[in-house]
Amino acid sequence: MISDTRALAGDLALAVVRLTRHLRGRRTDSRVSLTQMSAMATLSQEGAMTPGALAARERVQPPSMTRVIASLHDLGxxxxxxxxxxxxxxxxxxxxxxxxxxxxxxxxxxAWLTERLEKLDPDSLATLQRAVGILSTLVSENS
Amino acid sequence: MISDTRALAGDLALAVVRLTRHLRGRRTDSRVSLTQMSAMATLSQEGAMTPGALAARERVQPPSMTRVIASLHDLGxxxxxxxxxxxxxxxxxxxxxxxxxxxxxxxxxxAWLTERLEKLDPDSLATLQRAVGILSTLVSENS
DNA sequence: TATTGTTATACTCTATAACTATA
DNA sequence: TATAGTTATAGAGTATAACAATA
Structure with a gap:
């Protein structure tokens, strides 16, 4: 079943990059970007923290987080x-x-993604749900 | 098991955005970016095509593809x-x-992703493999 | 001196609008 | 007039290097 981990890595990389391209492009109706949402979600789940800690948690460099925080602060x-x-x-x-x-x-x-997910069968949804958990652990591992 | 499709959409969006951030940032050793790889993969899988067709296939606007093609052409x-x-x-x-x-x-x-995938159990790998297929169909659906 | 955060700067990716060449 | 591609321009997201303030 699992033929080649390296091939899977390549396929997975292309799939997530393409999906991200869609998601970023289709969010113009929202007040905040996905980058901003991601930082806010972390603050919500893990509570208040310093910019440095938030940068580390989001796996970006401190100057990048400074900009995200500044934009969120401007929006209140x-x-x-x-x-x-x-x-x-x-x-x-x-x-x-x-x-x-x-x-x-x-x-x-x-909304775009939700609409498409609703057309999937329960088994596919269950697979995606498990995949989200796996992907999250991949990213949150120490470097 | 599947509680809320909208919640899954949000979780999935954050997961892929964060993973993409890693993948883009860690590819500095490679000669080409993920955007370039994606376009090349499509050309490889589907054969030669016009810039307009490639833009449609990659779901980007024509001027964006013009730049990708120009950079790939510069690199031969x-x-x-x-x-x-x-x-x-x-x-x-x-x-x-x-x-x-x-x-x-x-x-x-x-390499970074492959290394992490190799630490996963076979069941998780199988889940990811199915997830890649599902994600690909999501993105390739008509708008 | 070391650490935290910010500023300055630059590059990639993507978009929209306007332009050129051809049909 | 319509279509294919490009150029011009702009904005988001990220990075590295240099700086300021505080420990």
Missing amino acids: LVERTPHPTDGRQIIVTLSESGAELLADEAQARE | LVERTPHPTDGRQIIVTLSESGAELLADEAQARE
Whole structure:
């Protein structure tokens, strides 16, 4: 059944890159991008943290996260408070409207993808659900 | 088992976006990007075609494909020949060295991902393999 | 001196709008 | 006039290098 892990890696890479291209392009109706959603989802699931910690958790470099946080802050979706003891650090928190948006989008977001998923049979959906769990562990492994 | 298709859509979107971020960032050792690989893979699988057809097949806009083709042409990985009867069109073909590179990379590419996949149990690999097929059909559906 | 975060800068990927050449 | 492709331009997302503030 499993012929070649390397071939699977290549196929998987192309599949996720192509799907991401669709997802990014089709989100123009939403107020936030997938990158912003991803950061907000992490803040929601793991609680407030410093920009450095969020960058590490999202596996991007600190300057990249600075930009994401700045854009979310401009939209009022996150708050930045000083660290209580270390003046170098700041704490990024999901704001009330950020939490609301996250909840709203969890209902309405990815309409294109949801529509297609609804046409799949239960077995395919179960497979995708397991795959999401596997992919998440792949990415969250230490480098 | 399948609780909510919309929730799955959100989880799947975040998972593929994060994995794509890794894959793009880690390919600096390769001569070509994932976008370029994707276009070359399509040319390899479906044969020579016009830029417009390749853009449609890859689900990007024509100007985006123009740039991808130009970069591949600069690298000598594709060839551009005039259309036999319609002077407006051109035919894009995978060059010999393009085909070679595709074959070589099929062995060595995605080392990071391959390494992680090799640590998975056979059941997880089978799940991913099925998931790749499902994701591919999702993206290739008509808009 | 080491750490945290930011600024400056640049590159890739993608899009839309406008243009050119051909049909 | 319509179509195929390109050029011009812009914006998002990411990176590295250099800087400032604090520990």
